[in-house]
Amino acid sequence: MSDTTxxxxxxxxxSSGTWQRHTLxxxxxxxxxxxxxxxxxxxxxRHVEVIPEFLYxxxxxxGDMLTRMWPVDWSHYPDTIHSALMETLHMxxxxxxxxxxxxxxxxxxxxxxxxxxxALNFMARVLLVSSRSVNSLVWALLFVAIFGPGPxxxxxxxxxxxxxxxxxxxxxxxxxxxRGPIEALQAAGASTLAQVWYGYWPQIxxxxxxxxxxxWDINIRESGVLGLVGAGxxxxxxxxxxxxxxxxxxxxxxxxxxxxxxxxxxVVVQIRKRVL
Numbered sequence: 633m634s635d636t637t638x639x640x641x642x643x644x645x646x647s648s649g650t651w652q653r654h655t656l657x658x659x660x661x662x663x664x665x666x667x668x669x670x671x672x673x674x675x676x677x678r679h680v681e682v683i684p685e686f687l688y689x690x691x692x693x694x695g696d697m698l699t700r701m702w703p704v705d706w707s708h709y710p711d712t713i714h715s716a717l718m719e720t721l722h723m724x725x726x727x728x729x730x731x732x733x734x735x736x737x738x739x740x741x742x743x744x745x746x747x748x749x750x751a752l753n754f755m756a757r758v759l760l761v762s763s764r765s766v767n768s769l770v771w772a773l774l775f776v777a778i779f780g781p782g783p784x785x786x787x788x789x790x791x792x793x794x795x796x797x798x799x800x801x802x803x804x805x806x807x808x809x810x811r812g813p814i815e816a817l818q819a820a821g822a823s824t825l826a827q828v829w830y831g832y833w834p835q836i837x838x839x840x841x842x843x844x845x846x847x848w849d850i851n852i853r854e855s856g857v858l859g860l861v862g863a864g865x866x867x868x869x870x871x872x873x874x875x876x877x878x879x880x881x882x883x884x885x886x887x888x889x890x891x892x893x894x895x896x897x898x899v900v901v902q903i904r905k906r907v908l
Contacts (some may be wrong), residue, residue: 671693677812700880704880705878705881708881708884712869713888719865722849723783723851724854727786728794728851731792731794734799735797736794736802738759738799739762739803741807742757742760743807744805744807746828760799761796763793763794763795768793769860771792772858772862773861781862782864786859786865790851790854798843801843802840805839805843809831809832813830814831840908841873842904850898856892869885870885
């Protein structure tokens with residue numbers, strides 16, 4: 633019997649190459665991306681007209697403005713700031729509530745696993761993208777030109793801006809739902825409406841309310857500046873104070889906006905903890 637014993641498994645031949653994390657094509661693409669970023673940065677610096685004298689003078693101007701803001705004119709709050717702040721909250725709330733019944737049907741039409749018609753999917757996607765692509769300030773300018781200055785223009789601007797955000801996230805939540813409950817309802821002969829109500833809705837309900845609360849929180853922030861274009865709210869008080877160089881009132885408006893945003897953040901977090 634031979635002294636040498638055969639190995640239980642054949643040994644693979646040693647490879648002379650070295651392991652590399654990325655292929656040559658991937659490395660070239662990464663280098664091309666870095667070069668593009670450097671080129672874009674250089675082009676931006678070339679075309680953005682930065683005046684050095686203004687940069688050197690900026691700290692002094694900032695210090696002067698902060699000095700003018702102090703002391704804060706707290707006595708001005710009951711006269712105009714409080715009512716403008718409440719108007720801002722009402723604009724954000726009504727705009728969010730108005731966007732929900734508009735966004736839900738578009739979200740259902742955009743979800744490809746629920747709506748099998750590609751034409752309807754494409755139409756809903758175009759409408760949602762159109763809503764998101766236009767900034768709230770642009771919507772506000774359009775509605776101010778149509779309805780005149782005031783909170784109505786701001787509310788409609790917030791609503792149309794929110795439709796694209798809410799509808800897109802609803803469609804994505806529907807497309808990510810497990811198919812098990814839906815297939816069971818289909819096997820039982822349930823209608824499309826029954827599938828949506830008993831199959832999809834219980835699964836996307838937490839995501840839906842989370843999106844609605846998040847959008848309301850965002851709308852409070854956005855509605856604070858819509859008044860700069862005449863769309864009502866505390867932005868109009870801020871614009872008036874800036875135009876009249878009442879810096880102590882500007883400070884009051886900024887503090888009020890910060891306080892409302894902070895309170896809204898706390899309210900949203902508590903609702904999500906206790907309800908969702």
